[in-house]
Amino acid sequence: MNARLTTILLRSPVLVTMVLFMLAPMALAVVYSFMTNGAYGGVRMPFTALAYRQLLFQEDFDGNLVFSTGYLAILWRSVLLAALTVVASLAIGLPLAWYMACSSPAKRARLLLLITLPFWINTLIRTYCWVLILRDEGLLNGGLRYFGLAGGHFLYNDFAILLGMIYTYLPFMVLPIYAVLERVDGDVIEASHDLYADRWSTFRRIVWPLAMPGAIAGSLLVFAPALGSFLAPDLLGGGRRLMIGSLIQLQFTSSRNWPFGAALASVVSVAILAVLFVVVRRSFNKVPAR
């Protein structure tokens, strides 16, 4: 067997997996987005760009096409929410990962288990638990009232959505950062203190740059699913604030407009890929390979 063939054969499992589970569904979504809406859902021929027209224009009463920002606003709001989720989970995840990396091996294992524990429970159930906590008769208000404090309406607002998002995606931020920080030699931190750097300078000049590759990976891992998420916006936002994920989901269920749903999904995918492309290019220029 020649070397070339061996290489191809060895790579084939990866290639097959990538094509089957990543490229094929995306290609299918793109194809669907250019087809005609079926009467009871699904798609049919002929090919058309109607779905993309719907994204940007609305027909007024006279049948004229008018530019409309309705869907773009939803997309923008979703990007903003995803970005906020990234920033918040970075702010919480970085110190947490740093703390974990500095702990003793036994404590590390326990913390790691705690971080990954939520993965064992269905996201829907976990998100619904937040409803139980935040609603007017929920745990939080009960607790506040118990201590004689005034309760409030915590559910069905933007804060509740953000909280749910952070809760859901925090592990995706913590784990990659922990993975890079864990490999950092503890002596390096002591060396920094030894060379007259206080805690803050050490964090800024040593810990943060070393954590950077993990922070980038974590940000991407949080941003991508956060942009498409619909559970937290629906359950915790009460569906009042439509996010792009919910909008897409609606097109495949009650609205029965698959081509439009596929078009929205394609736009989101392209947006994420664009972000990915920029971030990866920039980080490869900046962060030296270790």
Place this chain on the structure above:
Amino acid sequence: MHAHTNKSASYRGHLTVNVASPDQTRQDQTRTGSQPAAGPQARDAVLLGIDHVGKRFGFGEGQITALDDARFEISDNEFFTLLGPSGCGKTTLLRIIAGFEHPTEGRVLLDGRDIGHEPPFKRPVNTMFQSYALFPHLNVRKNIAYGLEMLRWKPADIKRRVDEVLELVQMPAFADRRTTQMSGGQQQRIALARALAPRPRVLLLDEPLSALDLKLRKAMQSELKRLQRETSLTFVMVTHDQEEALALSDRIAVMNKGKVLQVGTPEEIYARPKTCFVADFIGEANLIPAGLVGLADGHTISIRTEHISVRSRPATTRRSVEAIVTALTFLGADTLIEARCAGDVPIKARVRGAVSGLAVGDRADFAWDHSSEWLLSE
């Protein structure tokens, strides 16, 4: 010498130095002055005082005493070595001087001021780490400049100083290299340069040579000695290798099980060990119960292996014991003769050249001059 004056000036500028009151200084000196004054360094000013320092890890049952009532003084410009077997507390003491650990008892005095509970970034003390601990995301120049930037030196001064120390460790061509691409020996020089750059009052080195192969180790030994002379800094080195300690140090503190057993010049420690442990640990010494040679019971005498001669017939004018040869090992320049005398006490002699007319199982007389034996006090 010029660099030296500079150093003090720069520190006064960046770090607050509380000058101890004259009363307090005198008191410090009387308390630690009970240690025997040591050799030629005694005239130099005391730089670092280890004053009844103890360190315990943990609580209750599981408590470990890593360091027990250590006390000695280190002079300015001295090459001082902490010597002892693994686990005796050398690293702990070094880390206390650096500020990574704080003593549970006692004081660490730098220029008469107690710095025992100051954080490491406030001490004019730098460490060369055993693992080098270079910053992986910074190149050589940035690594060395790090401490200087933290001390807010001017960029032009930083550049000049970095070039200077790179010259000093003979790596001037490496300024813009990545540290991750360099060999262990090269990384070590950069780590040394980084620690030297801020002109610390004390440079700490934890087992600096143990990771190097034999040839590199010998080269680095003379390198360290040269650097210490050229920079006229105070070096405090940790090692478990007695040969290394004897070759490099102005003075040595021999440690065992968290205790400092003896402090002195290499010659003192070699020729006049105070305890059996020191005698045994420094070079090869024979420890013979004093009763065996007709001296008072309960004491031990120590004789270096090279001071013993082996005869077949007793010599009456010298100290001698009779022993049965158990092994003969030809070592090239010397031969090591191992034997057992009365009471199963082992005795070793190192004689020059090859030995003829002596075989394992033979009875022989092991003799030495009175002047080469040393009565141990403990």
